[in-house]
Amino acid sequence: MGIKDDMPAGSPSTADLAPQGGNTARVLITGASSGIGRALALAYAREGASLVLLGRDAERLGAAANACLAAGAEEAETYVADVRDREAMARIIEAAQEKRPLDILVANAGVSTGLSPGQIVETPEAVRAMFAINVAGVFNTVEPAIAPMCARKSGRIAIVGSMAGVRSLPYSPAYCAAKAATHMWADSLRGALAPHGVSVSLIVPGFVKTPMTAALKAWQPGAVSDQRAALIIKRGLERRRPVIAFPLFIYAAMRFFALLPPAVVDGVMRRFHVDVPETPERELS
Numbered sequence: 001m002g003i004k005d006d007m008p009a010g011s012p013s014t015a016d017l018a019p020q021g022g023n024t025a026r027v028l029i030t031g032a033s034s035g036i037g038r039a040l041a042l043a044y045a046r047e048g049a050s051l052v053l054l055g056r057d058a059e060r061l062g063a064a065a066n067a068c069l070a071a072g073a074e075e076a077e078t079y080v081a082d083v084r085d086r087e088a089m090a091r092i093i094e095a096a097q098e099k100r101p102l103d104i105l106v107a108n109a110g111v112s113t114g115l116s117p118g119q120i121v122e123t124p125e126a127v128r129a130m131f132a133i134n135v136a137g138v139f140n141t142v143e144p145a146i147a148p149m150c151a152r153k154s155g156r157i158a159i160v161g162s163m164a165g166v167r168s169l170p171y172s173p174a175y176c177a178a179k180a181a182t183h184m185w186a187d188s189l190r191g192a193l194a195p196h197g198v199s200v201s202l203i204v205p206g207f208v209k210t211p212m213t214a215a216l217k218a219w220q221p222g223a224v225s226d227q228r229a230a231l232i233i234k235r236g237l238e239r240r241r242p243v244i245a246f247p248l249f250i251y252a253a254m255r256f257f258a259l260l261p262p263a264v265v266d267g268v269m270r271r272f273h274v275d276v277p278e279t280p281e282r283e284l285s
């Protein structure tokens with residue numbers, strides 16, 4: 001954990017990003033070294049945000065920060081950290097807030113795992129890694145920001161879930177279960193934190209073209225680029241939408257499937273040929 005680069009100051013701000021006090025927004029994003037997180041960082045950078053970017057791959061994270069500065073970010077601090085490491089995450093997020101309060105925190109880092117054709121169950125190791133990263137990793141990211149945001153009575157928390165958390169799919173049991181857990185947590189937090197002036201948005205992406213989905217062998221209806229996903233997410237957060245789900249036709253279909261008899265939906269889902277590689281990730285020892 002803990003490599004931090006303070007980069008030189010950059011450029012402009014916009015009114016709609018500006019927090020109370022008129023400065024540019026301060027935005028923390030996990031998983032900023034790749035895919036959706038990186039694209040979201042760049043989208044905020046173009047509006048002159050002060051960025052706090054977290055990831056594990058120092059080289060890709062540094063490249064993302066440099067791209068953000070080139071795009072107009074006021075600053076782009078980077079922290080190499082694993083979201084499974086609760087203490088390290090608390091230290092980093094507390095330090096980032098002490099320097100300047102966070103306006104927006106995006107718990108985005110995550111991995112996928114699933115079944116290949118013919119494989120009956122996921123390995124227990126992969127299942128536990130999924131919960132360590134996609135569930136505990138979200139707790140480790142969000143918890144340190146809750147008290148400071150509530151004390152200031154301001155702040156936005158975004159939790160990245162998935163369509164797989166709306167209705168379970170037979171090809172990725174642990175991923176679906178982990179995302180469903182984050183959906184429930186985000187929905188509960190939203191109600192609990194609203195009276196304290198803090199908004200919580202659950203982000204529910206369909207297929208987004210990133211390294212994660214490049215490894216997936218499946219029909220990907222409605223797939224969007226990471227830049228498009230970032231713009232939808234950013235706009236939704238500006239409007240403090242409780243749920244930012246896209247594309248809407250997939251969200252509607254998944255909600256509808258959740259209402260149908262489970263055996264019918266399971267039967268339909270099984271007809272698709274889907275190969276989701278098992279994650280090499282493990283729990284932290």
Ligand SMILES: NC(=O)c1ccc[n+]([C@@H]2O[C@H](COP(=O)([O-])OP(=O)(O)OC[C@H]3O[C@@H](n4cnc5c(N)ncnc54)[C@H](OP(=O)(O)O)[C@@H]3O)[C@@H](O)[C@H]2O)c1
Binds near residue numbers: 032036058111208209
């Ligand atoms: N792409 C989709 O279609 C899609 C759909 C629904 C939901 N999502 C969700 O969107 C989020 C981002 O996914 P993506 O598609 O952008 O994937 P990606 O391109 O593979 O990026 C994943 C990011 O998460 C970081 N990460 C993974 N494990 C980590 C850990 N233990 N500690 C710290 N950082 C970690 C990675 O950092 P390093 O590379 O530096 O390790 C990387 O920056 C995930 O939560 C995913 O479940 C994606």
